[in-house]
Amino acid sequence: MSSYIDAVLSIFPKGGGLQVERKKLFALSVAVLAILALVGIGSGLYALYAGHEHTLGTSRGVPWGILIATYVFFVVTSTGLCIVSSIGHVFGFEDFAPIAKRAVFLSIVTIVSGFLVIAFEIENTWRMPIALVLGFNLTSNIWWMGTLYGLYMVFMIIEFIMLQLDKHQLATACGLAGLLTGIAAHSNLGAVFGLIGGREFWHGPYMPVYFIASAAMSGCVAILFFTYLTYRFNGWTIGDKLKASLQSVAKLAALMMAVVLFFVTWKMIAGVTGEIPGEYESMAYLLHGPYTVNFWIGEITLGLVLPFLLILSVKAASLRVIFIASIAGMIGIFFMRYDLVVVGQLVPPFAGMGLVDYPEMFSYRPSCLEWLTTMGGFAFCGLFFLLGEKYFRGHMSEGH
């Protein structure tokens, strides 16, 4: 028994690396995040117990809400972190090595946070382990996504453990396996939306491809955000190697923003050209309807244009500006996920048939419990991020 405990303990570094200096601030943050996470988990459990019909803002017309959007946000970030970490760890680009360990750890934290949130969205979570095995359906993208993300998480955890044990060959192998399953899983998540023929806004090969592009962007933004945050928060100084690394990541982030902007631009143009029914109504809702602020301020300005211009304007030199860009990017990406999930469902199935007392568009607004559960997911993510910094000693960045 004690040998098992020793084995588990052996992944924690005994010394070296960085230490949490501001112990009070750290303890306070951990306490606040833990409370928020517990409140969120409590809200999620209560909603499950009482039934979503009576507790969530979702409906027959709009069955997926902010919890699915949050899940997509977390897994897109996780996949992105995995991609960013693999550039250094798997493909051997030295510039990306200093951020890789933290990226691997955070990819695990974000995928677990995602699973936590979706556990409260799926109304019978407890049936999942057995039902997914007994009733496996190979034509279902949800099945593939669930299975592949499960595998992905295992690979990432093994990779992380191997990194802690300094078994780099095994870590690289697992990193590659994680990357491949992650990409497969994430494109399947895109296909969950993209292969639904009755929802024109989602339908087509765009979603799976776009999901991968935006994952790479999300991963860059997330690692910039979390790395800078932990160094400022803990009062650590960023060394030259890490600084150079973050600058490289920032450049990649800017490139990916340009790529995603390209995707979004053509989605927009395709959505309005010819006013194809279903697609057009959704796009009009984003461009000049109730979701205008979400789209132009959230998605385009915060998510893409502002961070792109910020990084460009300082030529990726100032870490502080990069950090601000990454905050804007993270918020913008959340809007992208939210809009993608929600607006895709707003066109009623019989819209445009001239029906009386039938909505031309559905509406959705998250309930209080949904907000609390979402907040809980983010708090959970933040909590484990902080704990990771403490117990893995700043992910041994400087000594590594």
Next chain:
Amino acid sequence: MDIGKLQRLPSEDLSAITSRERRKFLRLGLTITGLYLGGTVLSLVSARRAEAAGGPVPATGQYPYNPHYTMVLREARCVDCERCKEACKTTNHVPDYGYRTTILERRRDLAEGTYETIFMPVLCNHCNRPPCVRVCPTTATWKDKKTGIVMMKPSRCIGCKTCMTACPYNARYFQEEKRAIDKCDFCWQARLSKGETTTACAAACPADVRIFGNLADPKSRVYQLLHTPDTIVWVLRPEVGALPNVFYTNA
């Protein structure tokens, strides 16, 4: 050369070729080039266009199930008394917040400046190519191999609601009491499996709007209704390609 005689000879230009001969020639060409294989292996016409040309009703003998359960809605006769809805509610224990079938209302402007109201009953279309079945990660919903009914196994449902987003007809809802998706099963559980021959809604309809039956049986009313001359048969949202088994007509 006797011009008069020549003029009396049958013309040899294209106008004299009958369409039967033309088709025969085309078929010959397509057979030689390997494109004509009964239209199944490599069809020159997409399924969607074929449906648009021939209407949504499959050709006789092309019904994959037996009994191939079908509902035909004689739309113009519906007066929205909603006895069907009530019968469905009590028969299948549908809660107040949900429905398995409902009536929608359409308006059509008339020449005289007024409008006419058309009531449109909707329910699960028990599609031949059901999008909900494809997306279900746990096969909690499936297309019954014998009857073609899209079934639900509540104990297998994890409540991910992907089938709700995939259904082009909004025919599914999550029933909290069962903790599973609930939907129309053509009354399989409540009636058909117990020997009844029709659904609760069809039995309750006073206006003979809802006709339920076996499309594979040429003597059935549904078959007769869908194969009446000079009538139009339509389905809802044919463009999604789900091939529904709920048909609308005014015959």
Next chain:
Amino acid sequence: MKIINIISLAIVALLCAGVVLAAEEKQGAAQPYDENTYGPAAPIIWEKPVKAVVFSHKTHTMGAGLGCDSCHGGLFEQESGAAEKKPDFTMDKIYKGGYCGACHDGQTAFAAKTRCAACHIGARGLKRLRQAESDRTAPAASH
């Protein structure tokens, strides 16, 4: 000389037409609906045997020019809800010339077998009417 005649004739004709049209329009707009002449203004709603059928006195009296005794002389009693209580108040009876079927035979008025939703407003129509009614009677409640 001739041209002037034609022009003045045309002007007179136009003026006459204008006066007639205006008078007609005024008559249509201003003529009050007299419940004593034309029957109750509120629509009659039958909920049995099926939900729900609407009958408008205005359409039939003022619109179609029928008098009270056209219907209230054997077809329908004047007391409201009387027809609903009768077991033969059915489509079958109507098809055979009873109740509405006396006129709605395809000759006098459109046949009862056609245009179902012209009179059948259904559960949806009933709900909408009730909603409008409660909005009218309690407008303060919404504020």
